[in-house]
Amino acid sequence: MPFNLEVSLMKIIVPVKQVPEVAEVKVDPETGTLIRDGVPSILNPFDEYAVEAAIQLKEKFGGEVTIITMGPPQAKDALYKALAMGADKAVHLTDRAFAGADTWATSYTLAAQIKKMDYDLVICGKQAIDGDTAQVGPELAELLGIPQICYVRHLEVTEDQKFVIAHRETDEGYDVVRSKLPVLLTATKGLNEPRLPNIMGLMKAKKKPLEIVDAAALGVPEDTLGLKGSPTTVRKVFAPPKRAGGVKLEDLSPQEAAKKLVEFLAQKGVI
Amino acid sequence: MGLLYDRDKCTGCMLCVKVCNFGAIEKDGDKVKFDFDKCVLCGSCEEVCPVDAITIERKIVDKEALAEYKDVWVFCETHEGRLRSVGRELVSKGRELADKLGERLVAVLIGHEIEGLAEGLIHQGADKVLVVDDKIFEHYSTDAYAIAMTSLIAPRKPAVVLFGATNNGRDLAPRVAARLKLGLTADCTGLDIDEERQLVQTRPAFGGNIMAEILCPYTRPQMATVRPNVFKPTEPDTSRTGEIEKVDLKVNPVQVRTRVLDTVREVVEGMKPVEEADVVVSSGRGIKDPSNLELSEHLAALLDAAVGGSRPIVDAGWLPPTQQVGQSGRTISPKLYIALGISGAIQHQIGMASSDIIVAINKDPEAPIFEIADFGIVGDLFEVVPAIIKEIEKLKANK
């Protein structure tokens, strides 16, 4: 387990994913496949909270924020955005062999890279809005052998930089949880207001170090990567069953409409 | 499949000996040795080893080995000594799956002083309940619960393990999956068994715009988290009988690396949880001002309903986060859902489209909510809702 012995410099790794703007993704009703043409790609919104949190910690304690993504060549745009926000450097894991990875293979690939790096904190987004699984964070924590605190919406690092105290969202409210560093956190809404990159930031971003890593450089067997390394397989995708609409009253007075509704509900036995 | 021990890397710290629940590791000079007859490959030692001297190779299970994995398991989450309702839903669904496979349904109860809940799970449909009861499980922690689950799963080899997709379930399941190197399908809304006896897991993706059917062909157990409120619990049958097995598991406090310092409840007193109510009255941006929520509260009180809201209403702080319906809020399936001034964005629909009856009141006839509403009224909610309240009061007076 890599430890950072230099107390005053925090090393933070933020794994991010480039995702399609989901509201615009549709399924071709004929073929059942995704129509992604013309759908814009963005930095996963939950990852923006993670990047922001990392930058704020760096501003407070000094240190270094490294962004890492596994994805196709165009995913570098997500890296540039995070660099423009203020991260220091980026690692882009990109190779055809990585394609088709499920959460296990994704976590495995990310872990293989992160194990080679020094870190005190890993901050993921709560979930990626394309798959919505929220699994990569905890799986990565397990593969790195470090504890996790998921769904963090408030975060403090103690002055001695030994502990994290986080508010972890629960079904009823939140828990205040403490963990020693290194730890993996997943960031959720409410943690902060992610800053917008400005022009200066964007210009600087292109000059910051960006390391490209392919499967060979990663040095792990190919059958643990991508589609081959994924225990789950997608059998088919299809459009969600459409719920048919029912009665729609348009031109009645509010009183008449209300009366018809209450009759309907009484007849259905719900009131 | 197997455990690999790198004696050269081993520093002899003996942590692995302390955490093994199966007595499979013992001191061997200044290093350790493994008893492979006792080892179940639960992964606790691998997790705790500071120098990576232990690796467990697993993953592909060949066809014959697949058949060794039997039974459907349901992790039944407890909270403050009570069962979360998704546990009962999954036991009912799990019963169906176990019957299709001709195997047993096993409920897993982990917590402190929770043994009393076991019988209810048998009434709900379980053939067997595994009870792990210890003070260390009183409050949920990723580490203690992951150790408990992996220590149960590894030696007993279930074919299927289901978790409720609650915050804790979604925190625990991936940790267990990664330790056992298994596939995991998140947030399922449909489960079935196919001709090849595989678990077919259906889940929404891309914000609910598509559905995907997912299989885990080569790994066992097949694991999934399942949305609360998707499957309805069956009526408990108090005449059912089954086996209750208490399992002794030790978790060393040093293995639990996080500490809960405080637990804060944000559920507002007197505010009914949206997941549990038969009727939910939800407001959207059309309600305009927090003071107008009185209107929805009035209607809700008449219908004995919970008050819900769309995301903008919760983001504005007009309702607590616990009341938000939708993708980033709660998924619910009440008997009756009434949407007031809600447009029906896909992210909202994901949370409520499986309600039995949907009623929508919106002044925009093109609002997408009307595409899924059983009864829609195009009109101003500030006129329509008071009229509805009057009608219901009239009806009640006549009863």
Ligand SMILES: Cc1cc2nc3c(=O)[nH]c(=O)nc-3n(C[C@H](O)[C@H](O)[C@H](O)COP(=O)(O)OP(=O)(O)OC[C@H]3O[C@@H](n4cnc5c(N)ncnc54)[C@H](O)[C@@H]3O)c2cc1C
């Ligand atoms: C990642 C992500 C997650 C999300 N998660 C959720 C979620 O969990 N839950 C959720 O709800 N949303 C969620 N959203 C937001 C969602 O996309 C919509 O923005 C939101 O649901 C819209 O809320 P609304 O219907 O209240 O507001 P609007 O879309 O603004 O609709 C207001 C409606 O009120 C009607 N109206 C106005 N005045 C009146 C009146 N006097 N009488 C009658 N009708 C009136 C209007 O015609 C309009 O249709 C999410 C979005 C993203 C990107």
Ligand SMILES: Nc1ncnc2c1ncn2[C@@H]1O[C@H](COP(=O)(O)O)[C@@H](O)[C@H]1O
């Ligand atoms: N391909 C990827 N590259 C880097 N980080 C990722 C990738 N996929 C997921 N993550 C991280 O894991 C989080 C959860 O993703 P998911 O489990 O896919 O919902 C994201 O918010 C990211 O922080």
